[in-house]
Amino acid sequence: MAMFDSLSKRLDGIFNNLGGQGKLTEEDVNTALREVRLALIEADVNLKVARQFVDRVKEKAIGSDVMGSLTPAQQVLSIVQEELIEVLGGTGENNRLDLGGSPPNIIMLVGLQGSGKTTSAAKLANYLRKQGQRPLLVAADMYRPAAVNQIKSLGKQLNIPVYSEPMGADPVDICVNALDYAREQAISVMILDTAGRLNIDERMMNEVTNIRARLKPREVLLVADAMTGQEAVRVADDFNKAVSLTGMVLTKMDGDARGGAALSIRSVTGVPVKFMGMGEKTDALEPFYPDRLASRILGLGDxxxxxxxxxxxxxxxxxxxxxxxxxxxxxxxxxxxxxxxxxxxxxxxxxxxxxxxxxxxxxxxxxxxxxxxxxxxxxxxxxxxxxxxxxxxxxxxxxxxxxxxxxxxxxxxxxxxxxxxxxxxxxxxxxxxxxxxxxxxxxxxxxxxxxxxxxxxxxxxxxxxxxxxxxxxxxxxxxxxxxxxxx
Known part of the structure; x- marks a missing residue:
């Protein structure tokens, strides 16, 4: 993906050079890993995450099993791939949506204005419908007048029902009323599009905290713009402390940026990324698979x-x-x-x-x-x-x-x-x-x-x-x- 182009090219060059060395010495591996560390930092990966990543790879790579093997460069690449998967979230099930409760399961989306939250709500509803769910979109953003019209328009385009109330209604009451409506209509998944702000403030956090307390959603997903880099990591950390996030949706992953946020978020916040936004179309949402993304970054395909x-x-x-x-x-x-x-x-x-x-x-x-x-x-x-x-x-x-x-x-x-x-x-x-x-x-x-x-x-x-x-x-x-x- 465009976001990791420069990092992919750098890593490809590093491992090509390493592969041309034949039998590797400890100094060869150290030199290559210094280059890897620089490539990660230039891609806007958190400094601490980059250092810990290289230290773990070095610990596994400099051993008799690797250095004495017939394909040491391939072995080092394999170790880098394993560690990259771990940094991105591992191979566990915590990066999948939890919809195991009695319906309607509630998914609450939070985030700053401009992160693509309303569009992501529609994309997620579209994705879940393809999985056999009956989704309902809930317009709970009462501070941006265009938000209600936008989600109604997206719902109409996708033929997905939208619950809304007149401007000025209390967002907490809207969500509670939407839950009653969802039960009446035999809805299986309810997606709450909550209000965003240009910056995190006390009023915003109180509102999302109240909605979380009243509705007890199964999933609380932060929608963050991957192109904002380490700012997205900071926002994720703040939201996680306030409302205990269960996952993230990273938008604009098809953008031309350095992509370090995607590699840093899980390590810094402990919050798994669950979806990637890959464009503006309503079907441009992909589940986040750490192993598949690691393969793409290393040029191994998916x-x-x-x-x-x-x-x-x-x-x-x-x-x-x-x-x-x-x-x-x-x-x-x-x-x-x-x-x-x-x-x-x-x-x-x-x-x-x-x-x-x-x-x-x-x-x-x-x-x-x-x-x-x-x-x-x-x-x-x-x-x-x-x-x-x-x-x-x-x-x-x-x-x-x-x-x-x-x-x-x-x-x-x-x-x-x-x-x-x-x-x-x-x-x-x-x-x-x-x-x-x-x-x-x-x-x-x-x-x-x-x-x-x-x-x-x-x-x-x-x-x-x-x-x-x-x-x-x-x-x-x-x-x-x-x-x-x-x-």
Whole structure:
């Protein structure tokens, strides 16, 4: 994610240098860890947290097991990953929402103005509905007139009910009345959007303390702007002392900042981060998994999140059709365009690519940087849509005069079209090799599991995943035939 770009690049460089040393000495490890400490401090990680982190890694790394191993640099990287997971919150269940009480379970959101609290309330309601819950949003911010209208508008957009009362009503009474309403409507989760201030003050804290005492929410989540850095850590500490937080939602994690707050908050306050806001859209909220974020920061990818996002976004019927064509070694520009549309549904290209192992190295290529930041995909789409159906299905017929017509129609140059067709040919070769199980691309796919588990990616022939995929496609075809027969 953009927030950790500079830290990821620094750590990647450090471990590349360490890997090039061969057998490591204690001085090699000390030098590398000094660089790690500097990288963490430059990323705005709390000074004490950075020092303790490096000390723990050093204690584990400088030992005969690591120094005498055949892959000492990999061992040190593994230790750094373990410690990074621990700093971010460990692998326990305390970073998951506790909704185990009798409904309606109450989630209370607190925070300063401008942190994205009202938007986060709507995102959280949307997320919980997808998990099978029946959420209710409660407009309890009576000090910012636009807050009530904003949450009503978001509720209407998402088709999620909102409980509100006229301006001037007491926020504590609003929450109590909303609880009665929630019970009547068989609501399972109630999300309270409480008032924020520009700064923490006594009146604000008294209000949230009173709401907490009266309603006894299962979760009290602080919504904090990750881009404010160590200020977010201080705010978290103050709120925790006043209302005993159960967790945090860090917003603007897709922003271009140093990201040290996310690495410091859990260690400084003891409060687990439970969600990350990854953009302005109402579905741009992700559960916070310390192990997955640690992998992303170290450039090791996050394949589990990639699979989950693909399963949510990709049309399964389209994916099955694509699998069937890929297994037959068929792939044309229409399929490529469909794949692009499916990819766009998964979110911004950079966010999707960040989940791929080795992204740090790929992202440093000038052409990849341009593709991730610019409108590269729009130009590709324009070029393909400027072709006839026959040209999309059989790109080999696109001669010189056709190329001039397509480039004129798409507002691109013939050179750009040539580049697209060349890249497409390479991709088609890759897919045919993977489908046949022969060639360098097939060998690489076998090494990484043959794409099993990601919708639209076929398993290799002869592999267990390949057999299952083939059966799944044939079974789906039989079901479709059976359905059409019944009609």
């Amino acid at each position: 394949v589990l999140s990639l699979i989950e996002r693909a399963q949510e976004s990709i049309d399964q019927e389209e994916a099955l059709k694509a699998q069937a064509k890929l297994q037959q070694g068929k792939f044309d520009l229409e399929d490529f365009l469909n794949a692009m549309h499916q990819l766009k549904r998964m979110g911004p290209l950079r966010q999707v690519m960040e989940m791929m192992p080795g992204f740090n190295k790929i992202a440093q290529m000038p052409e990849m940087e341009e593709a991730l930041e610019g409108d590269h995909l729009k130009y590709i789409e324009a070029m393909i849509l400027s072709m006839t159906k026959e040209e999309r299905r059989n790109p080999d017929i696109i001669d010189g005069s056709r190329r001039k017509r397509i480039s004129r129609g798409s507002g691109t140059t013939v050179q750009e079209l040539n580049q697209l067709l060349e890249q497409f040919k390479e991709m088609r070769t890759m897919i045919r090799q993977m489908s046949s199980g022969k060639g360098p691309w097939a060998q690489m796919a076998r090494q990484y599991g043959g794409g099993a588990g990601i919708p639209g990616m076929p398993g290799l022939p002869g592999s267990k995943s390949g057999k299952k995929t083939g059966k799944a496609v044939r079974k789906e075809k039989r079901k479709q035939k059976s359905k059409s027969g019944k009609r």
